Amino acid sequence: MTDAEALRRPGGRSARVRDAVHRAVLETVIELGVAKVGIPEVSRRAGVRDSSIYRRWGTRENLLVDALLAASEHSLRVPDTGSLHGDLSAFAGALIDYLNTPLGDGLARTLAAIPDSEDTRSARDEFWASRLQTLLPMLTRAIERGELPPDVDGRTLIELVIAPIHFRHLLTRERPDHALASRLAATAIRAVQTDPEIAARN
Template identity: 80%
Template sequence: MTHAETTQRPGGRSARVREAVHQAVLDVVIDEGVDKVGIPEISRRAGVRNSSIYRRWGTRENLLIDALLSASERELPVPDTGSLHGDLSTFASNLIAYLDTPLGDGLARTLASISDSEETRSAREAFWTGRLQAVLPMITRAIERGELPPDTDGRTLIELVIAPIHFRHLLTREHVDHAFASSLAATAIQAVRTAPSVSPPR
């Protein structure tokens, strides 16, 4: 066995374990719902010891968020339509469709319902930081095209688009569709374009 093989095998096994555990989580969410995800069941389905799962993820909540974040990154690619409104409305439409799936609904409910602790706060923060970093290129491209002011707060713009979608999905259960997504995108863009600049405190 070569040195390259010995150095690559642990990483390869680690990746396989993560993939198997993630798939087991997604299978349980799809088959039985997010509330049924438990580490003993995930261990059985993935063929991975309980102790290995606890050592890597620490808690059920951390495992759920990691698996569902990975799934959302695959299911919610960042669009590049050539315009900011096109990007935001497409992203919003894709989010609406994703939240109507067992995985998307499970993710939203997990993030909304997990109890506050140091570990869960860190997991929640890591999730939203990761999602924000993934979608910020839409804002960067728009600034480069001259569609937005250079000092645009990208996080605020993204939140203006996605917050009403999550609100309707989790709380009011109102109907949302592509027309709603397009309207949200237009309203959010107008809001950040017209927002007064705030001078830094002296």
């Protein structure tokens, strides 16, 4: 999903204020960068009073996390290429592309720098739990094809793929490419193998 598509995502009637504020946050991130997001600017764009934003989100940081996590949930789709290596490579490649957008980069930098609080911790934990749940069918298909052992640690497998991408993006400031995505997928698959016969096929 592109940044523009994320902005057009519709919401229910009960979520109109949240959606308007989220759109304002995303517009500001895309146009000005995450550092320029402030509640007065979001209030102006959304047509929502400052007091309503503070009452619902409390702080600028909570608002940023909520808006950016919500947008990212719809930005990384689960591939189905017919093989685990293909699926993981495609997912890693999509993550690399997303981190190179204003929204993806803003989310990564916000989560890395934001002070921990009960609200942000809860939002972050809920997001990652949801992402893992979304990716489980990809792993289930791999188990059914005999590419993974039934007792595979799915979270560890996903972390082995995505952690180096975030490391390069945030810390070493390198620009990962899709060749790296393929290498990470192959390395992660080998790392979680427990059956020598399965490992020999990957």
